[in-house]
Amino acid sequence: MLKVIFLAAFAVGTVLADGELIILNNPGSVHFEGSQATNQSFLKEVFTVVLGYTPKLTQPWDGVEIRDPFLLPEALVSIVIEGVESVKSPRGKHFPLNVDEVEEVTWQAVSRRLEERDTNNTLVRIRVGDGLDALGQSALGELKPNSVDPASLKHLSLNNEEDQKFIEELQLLRAIAQKIPSTVTANSKPDVYWFVVSGLRPVMDLHGKDSEATKEALKLLNDAVNDLSNAFTDIYNGQVVVALFTNDANKLRNTRSVESPRVRREEKAGELETFDAAAQNSSDNLNTIEKSIQKLATDTEGLVEQIVDALETTTQDSEKSTTESDLEERKDDIDSMHSSENDYDPGKPITLRLSKRYSANYPVIFNIFLWFGIVFFFSLLAICIAIAGMDPGRDSIIYRMTSNRMKKDN
Known part of the structure; x- marks a missing residue:
């Protein structure tokens, strides 16, 4: 009964939105909960907040909570599925997403935010739809996808150009998952890996959204995405946020x-x-x-x-x-x-006594000075108490500086 209620509530939430955000993996220091919808233009704030950056917008979203600011994720992996509203993934936490910008704008905002603080971060964006010719020597090294057995496909066919291109994108995703253990190294700096899949929409247009071929394509896509998510999770020992969201750019342009x-x-x-x-x-x-x-x-x-x-x-x-x-x-x-x-002049501007405006760095500097002053005060107090209670024995500096024998030798 609870499962039916959850599915009904989720269906109502997804009707009101034209996209979907799925969190496939997150460490214990970052918690995702609820079912509140968010805009895609706000994803750059969510992605940078989980990496430890200060958000620039004040728009609230109750779906994310930072529980441990001292153990933040070391990487963000974002998988974008273009042209569809949902991938019907059985894994992860699902949130309705209002698509109000193209995925490349979101990527540029995230990468620019990281480059403003440090230029040594690993920022990788790969469009698997470009094919093996364009990605043979990618940022993750040389990719060698395995060939597909046509007998393993039930409803999809390699004879169709749309199906063939989609299968090639999935094989590239699996090749990237196999390449990750030898090319990706976890470090203390936050990294961002961005993958874009665009071959699912032509398959749905060819066979229909509710066809058996589309269901098979969704299953194969979710399996490849899970392989990619598990590979990054193993490399970063779970300290990685893996997010998948859908983006229908055609609907966005038509709406605008x-x-x-x-x-x-x-x-x-x-x-x-x-x-x-x-x-x-x-x-x-x-x-x-x-x-x-x-x-x-x-x-x-x-x-x-x-x-x-x-x-x-x-x-x-x-x-x-x-x-x-x-x-x-x-x-x-x-x-x-x-x-x-x-002499009263109604057009004369009224001078308001407004409070002083402080910069965004004011609370940071204030906390640094506050806690440094507290630690310094108690450290100095402990040193004074230790010196006051020191035993003036023969091995003490007090005895050595006040000994009469020492004065005679001099």
Whole structure:
């Protein structure tokens, strides 16, 4: 029953996405869980985070968790299956993937992120669809794929060009898996291996998505991918993240071509509406401020007249005499107050007291100084306590520096 519920939930999640992300292997220090969908443009953040790099985006994704930052993976292996939405792999942890960019853009972002910090990382990208002629002398050395027995194929046929090319890609993947133990060496620097398979889509178009030939092709692909994953896992002793994701570039281009003009029109209409609303609000605010200033000026003038009349009346009383200079000073104060109100400029920018902006390296430097200061303080305290409690025996430096015999010999 639980299996049925899981498959139903997974089917609902994959309907809403047009791709799939599968984690085939991950060490204990990096944990993948949940079923939250993510965008392919965010994969560069996920891949670089698991290798110990600081993410540049703040978009949250609850599917990955770093449990031990001191034992991070030593390599990332990414296998891209072009032109399909799912490979129906029985292994690994599955996540829905929204394809919003081509795989080469993702690769360039990951490799550029690693090259910014260190230029000695191993960065290998291989398109197995280029064939043996292009990959005979690849970055992993000379590849010698084994020949395929036609009798081992039930529904695929080497007589079909699409099937033959797909089988050649699988044989190249197996040849790479056999070559890894002799060419790949684990080191302390993070490495990235990127493999692109593009021959599955023509097979599905030729035989149909639900045909027996497609099912056989998916099984052979998953077997070859498992061989490649196991080879890298053995070389790096499990300290490697092996990820597989699908990418349908044709669907991405079609979606952009249909939605882009509409999105641009909606954005322009929204900008115009926002501008009109802001202009209307600004005009209303200016009118309100102008009326307030006029009302304040009228009230101030009336107040000035009342004060002048009161002062003139009090001057006639012998018990309450007010000099002319005092009257002038009060009128000047009121006039200055009136002029300051009239000098209000609604277009003058308001200076905000914003907090200081800190760079991304501030918390790193802060932690370095903090923990170094703590360790240095306790180390100095331990040294002081040890010296204070030192026994001034004959083998002590305190005895040697204070011995009378030593002074006589000198």
